[in-house]
Amino acid sequence: MAVTEGRRRSDAARSEQTRERIMRAAVDCVIEDGYAAATLGAIQARAAVSRGALLHQYPNKAHLLVDAVRHLSDQQIEELADLPAAPDDDWLTVLWRSFTTPLFGAVLELWVAARTDPELRAALLTHQRELHTNIRAIVLAHFGGEPPEDFDTVFEMTLTYYRGLALTDILSAHRHDQLLAGWHAIANSTRPPVKPVS
Template identity: 30%
Template sequence: MMQKTKSEKRVRMTQGERSAATRKLLLDASVKCLFQHGYGQTTTILIAEMAGISRGALLHQFPSKADLMAYVVEAVFEEDVTMYRELLRNVTDPDERLVAYAMAAWKVQSRPPGVAVLEILQGSRSDAVLAEKLKPVEARIEEAAKATLRQEMHRNVSPPLFRLMAGVIRGLSIQQVIAPEGEDVTEAIKLLQRLLRAGIQTGVIGSKQKAASRPLNKAAKKKKAVAESA
């Protein structure tokens, strides 16, 4: 019997490495399938074909489509966090970081993995099994997202503001998928950034202490004087 060479021994993967490699193939294939065909047309058979593995190998990792979709949502979120940090790495000013977040969020959520997650979330409306699988995943992501925002934004986090930005950007992502040849959506994101800057400058966006420290314009001074004389 011939002994294996050192190079052959080095390339031999452990069971854990093989499993991780299979999951990566399934993640990439799921994202591609969801992006190209939508949730309704995405099946485990099609995903397995795209990944180049047997359906049995897929089911060994994920017993159902719902299990695989829940994994995709969580895995994409982990990728998103890394991408946000990289995109905002050189922006240190808290106000500018908030403004830059809008474009960063667009770059993250408009790419195929972001659209794939939106497809899954929309699909859960009519898939009770998927909706149930997603509950603990979404709860973990919600807590992790809040902690990440507190750490990364370098300012007080306004939940309504970030929900508003998330809603706008998700809507624009869907719009781009539906009408890819339409108007350049990045112009809408740039407008959002200008609105954020205006909100920061006027005190509409920011902490009460920071807003109070800004000099009042003529209209604000007049309003304050009227209030004080009443």
């Protein structure tokens, strides 16, 4: 019985390692080569696994790519949650950090592909809801205290603005600092700031 249980644990560990390797390969493919080039064959080759091993973990491309992005997003959320508060660091700055990694480009490509791929869109919607909830919770927990009444409106507007600014940066970051500072001024003028817990 002990031998059987040990074998099961060993098999589970190997399966998890394979899954992790496939997910990382999928993210690298999307970031470096784009969504269209991230075929199951390309991901399989990059992960150095058999076709059977890949299909055992992920029977279709949509769920593989969304799961890979979710995996990387979880790491990003952990990094944001671990950031120490600083006197000159407000929630707008913390939130902007989530748009400054190569992951945003990968997610952007998935959004565009989801326009004509119902299966990808359904999977991505679930992921985006989870990510949205987690980021909002981190913003509030990072600075503590009761948020102002219009916090959710400003938060949603900020997400929309940051997506647009990050998208613009792909082509040109000419006025990046000016536009970012401008939004900070506008957002902070509409309501009192959420201050860090002392």
